[in-house]
Amino acid sequence: MARGEELYITVPSMFRCPISLDVMKSPVSLSTGVTYDRSSIQQWLDSGHDTCPATNQPLLSKDYVPNLTLHRLINTWSHSSAASSSMHPLPPEITSGEIRQLVSGISRRPDAAGVDELEKIVRFASYCEENRRFIANLHDSIEVILRILIRDNERVEFLESAVRLLDLILLENGVRERIQRLIFKSDHEKCFDSFLSILKNGKLSSKVQSTRILELIASTNDSRQRTIGEKIEATLPVLVHLMRTETDKHLMEAILSCLISLSTSRSIKVQLVHLKLVPILSRILSDPETASPTAERAIKTLHLLSTVAEGRTAIAEDSGCAVAVLDKLMKVQRKAKEEGVALLWSMCCGHGDARVRERVGKENGVTKMLVVMQSEGDDRIVRRMCGDLVKVLRGIAMAESSSSYGQGGLGSLETKTTHIKPY
Known part of the structure; x- marks a missing residue:
């Protein structure tokens, strides 16, 4: 050949x-x-x-x-x-000893590192778990990668290689903690500019990797996160834009996980609402092809946004949002189901939004809440919220049943569900 x-x-x-x-x-x-x-x-x-x-079976052990x-x-x-x-990947044409010398040399002169040197390390790490563990355990390896990411005027392909290398070793012991510790040093804040460059101009796989690293940075405690608040907020418009324009499920899941980690303050939640995230989440949940992990993350994100007044207003103004959450309740795992019920309770009971009540009530909300109650077993908090929802939605269901089918329709509904006790 x-x-x-x-x-x-x-x-x-x-x-x-x-x-x-x-x-x-x-x-x-x-x-x-x-x-x-x-x-x-x-x-x-x-x-x-x-x-x-793959099977959606509950895990007896993780x-x-x-x-x-x-x-x-x-x-x-x-x-x-x-x-x-x-x-x-081909077997790397470089030994672990040469990798050690290469990382040490880049550490001494980070500005002199070129694409070839970085690609050698990436190929070495790509080959096997043992190689990734070796690089992760090198004393200066994380600092070297971050130093490359803060260099000025680098081509996006070079930045992608650095991010790929970081993502390859992200799950190794101690790597996350080292990244978090280093990223909060003032000069390393420039890494965010590289992440933004990749999110705007990089390949799809590189966008997923950059988003995963951003989530890692965002998952640290609030006091440290505030030191890079402006950098974090600068990523929000780009992440939301990707959600609006991309369809890849892996990217969607990565972005939603990142936004969940970022949404720790009122200002972040309000900014996400102003960026029109609620209609995007509504569209995702309304799509029957949306995978369960994506739907679960979308529900959690909506639940977080509903804790601010601006988020509740946006949810109420979107005619399909609450209904989409309702329809997904029996198709997601327990945690997402609880968050979906809490969101509906907040909108219909806690804040009594008449628009949301009417939409949920007309979409057979009473029956669906009763079914959720039955599935939740001994979870008294969720069952109580479902019971409150049944009470406020029952009147709408009765009016809808009377106008569409006569009183017999509601009578039939209640006959089938009276064995489910609200409390």
């Missing part, structure tokens, strides 16, 4: 992670028996999920074990000449 000619190999489906759809580098199996790439499933679990993404058999099969396949040419 001529040099530079590309090979296109069909990847066995069992080698692909069900979440990222990429060839798994470190396959691990959950208690349900489904195997995922370790970095993908760890991010899923870190986001608060307690189910298997522990996972390496799937060594599948790992050997993937390695055998990836080292074949055709597969390793196109679908899996």
Whole structure:
């Protein structure tokens, strides 16, 4: 085959992670028996999920074990000449000792680092878990990457390589804490400019990686977050714009997780409302094709926005928002269900918005609240909120039933649901 000619190999489906759809580098199996790439499933679990993404089964344990058999099969396949040419990283042509010297040299002269040097480190880290752990444990590795990100006038491709390297080692022990500690040094605040450049002009995968790193930075405590408040707020318009214009589910989930971490202050929530985030979330929830993880994050974000008056006004003014939340209640996990009920309770009972009451009531809200009550078992807080909602929505349901079907319609409804006790 001529040099530079590309090979296109069909990847066995069992080698692909069900979440990222990429060839798994470190396959691990959950208690349900489904195997995922370790970095993908760890991010899923870190986001608060307690189910298997592929089967939606509740997890008895969040522990996972390496799937060594599948790992050997993937390695055998990836080292074949055709597969390793196109679908899996080639073995790095550099030793760990040379990587150590390279990182040390960049640490001494960060402005002299070039694309070639950085790509060598990225290829080394991409190859296997052991390599990523080696780089993460190097004393100056995180500082070196951040120093590259604060250099002026870098091409977006170079910045993408730095972010990819940071994302590759993000889950290694101690890396998150080191990034958080370093990012709050005044000179490292310039990293935000690089993240913005990637979010505006980078590749899709780089946008996801940058968003994950932004979420990490945002997840620190409030007192430290305030020191970079202006930098964080500058990312909000770009993130919301991406939600408005992009459709990739991985990017949507990453952005929503990031916005949830950012929404710790009233000013951030108000700014997100002013950026018209509520109609975007309403559209996402109204789409029947929206995946459950995305819907759950959208509900949580709406719940956070409903804690400020501006957010409640925007939710009330969007004719489909509350109804979309109502329709998703039985299709999401328990935590999102609780947040959705709390949002509806806040709008219909706590603040008594007549517009939202009418919309939810006309969409069979009484029956749906009764079903949620039944599914929540002993959760008294959720059951009480559902009971309050049933009370305020019942009048609307009766009026709607009488005008559309006569009194018999509501009588039939109540006959089917009287066994569910509000409290």
